[in-house]
Amino acid sequence: MKFEVTPGWLAYYPNPSKPKFAMPAGAVDAHCHVFGPGDQFPYAPERKYTPCDAGKDKLFALRDHLGFNRNVIVQATCHGKDNRALVDALLSADGKARGVVTLSSDVSDEELQQLHAAGVRGVRFNFVKRLVDFTPKEELLKVANKIAPLGWHVVVYFEAQDLPELWNFFTELPTTVVVDHMGRPDVSKPVDGEEFNLFARLLSEHSNIWSKLSCPERLSKSGPPALDGEQNAYQDVVPFARRLMQEFPDRVLFGTDWPHPNLKNHMPDDGLLVDYVLQIAPTAAEQKALLVDNPMRLYWPEEHST
Numbered sequence: 451m452k453f454e455v456t457p458g459w460l461a462y463y464p465n466p467s468k469p470k471f472a473m474p475a476g477a478v479d480a481h482c483h484v485f486g487p488g489d490q491f492p493y494a495p496e497r498k499y500t501p502c503d504a505g506k507d508k509l510f511a512l513r514d515h516l517g518f519n520r521n522v523i524v525q526a527t528c529h530g531k532d533n534r535a536l537v538d539a540l541l542s543a544d545g546k547a548r549g550v551v552t553l554s555s556d557v558s559d560e561e562l563q564q565l566h567a568a569g570v571r572g573v574r575f576n577f578v579k580r581l582v583d584f585t586p587k588e589e590l591l592k593v594a595n596k597i598a599p600l601g602w603h604v605v606v607y608f609e610a611q612d613l614p615e616l617w618n619f620f621t622e623l624p625t626t627v628v629v630d631h632m633g634r635p636d637v638s639k640p641v642d643g644e645e646f647n648l649f650a651r652l653l654s655e656h657s658n659i660w661s662k663l664s665c666p667e668r669l670s671k672s673g674p675p676a677l678d679g680e681q682n683a684y685q686d687v688v689p690f691a692r693r694l695m696q697e698f699p700d701r702v703l704f705g706t707d708w709p710h711p712n713l714k715n716h717m718p719d720d721g722l723l724v725d726y727v728l729q730i731a732p733t734a735a736e737q738k739a740l741l742v743d744n745p746m747r748l749y750w751p752e753e754h755s756t
C-alpha cells in the first residue's frame with residue numbers, strides 16, 4: 451500500500467555526525483522506533499499521523515554509526531496494535547534488540563509467549579491525546595495483569611498536566627513502570643517547581659517507577675538545537691534530566707527517539723544528541739548506569755551481572 455506522509459513531516463537527519471562522546475561498551479538506545487516500510491508493514495487505519503518510512507535496516511545502521519550496542523524498539527501509535535514491523539525488527543537483530551508493544555486486552559497466552567520469544571519485554575500505554583483515542587483504564591489494567599507474570603513492564607507516555615489524574619492508575623500498576631521523556635515537563639517552569647516536583651515525587655514514593663531522560667529535542671523551548679556541531683544543545687532541558695539522574699541513578703534510561711516522529715521545528719543530528727548525554731550524565735559512573743547497567747537490568751536481566 452502507498453502512503454502519503456503527513457504534510458510538513460520532518461524526515462530523520464540524513465547523515466548524522468559521529469558523536470564526540472565515546473559511549474561505554476554495551477550502550478543501549480532504550481527508546482527508538484521502526485516505521486514500516488509501509489508497503490510491507492502498513493500503517494494503522496486509526497493512526498493520527500503518517501510518518502516517512504524508517505525501517506529496521508536504517509535503525510541498525512544508525513545504532514552502529516552512533517556506537518550503541520543494542521536497541522529497545524518501542525511501538526509507536528502510527529502502527530496501532532499491529533506489532534509486526536517491530537517483531538520483524540527484533541527477529542532480525544541477532545538478539546541485540548528488545549521490544550515494547552501495544553496490545554489489546556484480549557491478547558492470548560500463546561501470542562504473549564510468541565512475543566516474549568521474539569524479545570518483547572514490555573507494553574506501552576499512551577495517554578497523549580493528539581496521538582491516541584481514549585482507552586478505558588480497566589482495559590489497560592487487564593493488559594498489565596496479563597503481562598505481569600512474564601516479568602514484563604509497562605511504559606507510559608503522558609503530558610505533565612495529566613499526571614494528577616493518572617497518578618492512582620500508575621501507582622497501582624503491578625509491574626515496573628517506565629515513564630517516557632520525563633513525563634513531558636514544561637521546561638519553561640522551574641525544575642524545582644510544583645509540576646516537576648510532583649513527577650520527582652512519583653519516583654521517590656514508588657521504587658518500581660523509572661524514567662527515560664530522552665527527548666530534549668521535543669521538550670526544549672530555547673535550544674540551542676543539536677545541529678551544526680552544537681555541543682551544548684537543549685540547555686533548558688538539562689537541569690530536568692540532571693535532577694533525575696542524580697536523584698534516581700539506578701532508574702533512568704536514555705534513548706534517541708529515532709526517527710523522531712512529529713517534530714515541528716527542527717530535526718536533530720543524532721550524533722549531537724548522543725553528545726547531549728555528556729551534559730546530563732557527566733561522570734563515567736553515571737554514563738554506565740544510564741546507558742548500560744539500567745537498560746541491561748530491565749531488558750537483558752539474564753546477561754546482566756552487576
Ligand SMILES: O=C(O)/C=C(\CC(=O)C(=O)O)C(=O)O
Nearest residue numbers: 525526527528581707711712
Ligand atoms: O516517539 C515518541 O516517543 C513520541 C511521539 C510519538 C509517539 O510516541 C507515538 O506515536 O507513539 C510524539 O510525541 O509524537
